Amino acid sequence: MTEPTILVLNGPNLNLLGVREPALYGSETLGDVEEACHERAGLLGLAVDFRQSNHEGQLIDWIQEARGSAAGIVINAGAYTHTSVAIHDALRSADLPVIEVHLSNVFKREPFRHHSYISDVAVGVICGFGTNSYVLAIEGLAAILDAAKEDA
Numbered sequence: 001m002t003e004p005t006i007l008v009l010n011g012p013n014l015n016l017l018g019v020r021e022p023a024l025y026g027s028e029t030l031g032d033v034e035e036a037c038h039e040r041a042g043l044l045g046l047a048v049d050f051r052q053s054n055h056e057g058q059l060i061d062w063i064q065e066a067r068g069s070a071a072g073i074v075i076n077a078g079a080y081t082h083t084s085v086a087i088h089d090a091l092r093s094a095d096l097p098v099i100e101v102h103l104s105n106v107f108k109r110e111p112f113r114h115h116s117y118i119s120d121v122a123v124g125v126i127c128g129f130g131t132n133s134y135v136l137a138i139e140g141l142a143a144i145l146d147a148a149k150e151d152a
């Protein structure tokens, strides 16, 4: 039996992790985040499909493809979190459990980061734990998938 796959999506500028504002986002790279995701998911019997794009349409294409192929989505949409009705609509239509993550605590930052178009289509939101936000999201999603299996 193949393991259920979690799609971990990263939006604009997250490819610059480790270089971009390290005081805010830390010194780990997106490669380090990916490794941490694979490691924790593996321990939980899940596979990870980890992707990053700076383009809104690409992220939407991947969300659409996840329907039917992924068991759930972990998404850090970067700045699109605060602007994208289109990503909101795609996630709403995906019919999958979604966890929103942010490296930084967006509520400690500028007011324009306090609104998210993703939170109301997500099961939960995790922010402020750096790389560990992703690991916590994978743990949360694993618990949701386990509970769904028990209900089935």
Ligand code: DQA
Pocket: 012, 013, 014, 076, 077, 078, 079, 080, 081, 101, 102, 103, 104, 105, 106, 113
């Ligand atoms: C971010 C927070 C966003 O406000 C910002 O635009 C990002 C990164 C985070 O992970 O903390 O690009 O999503």
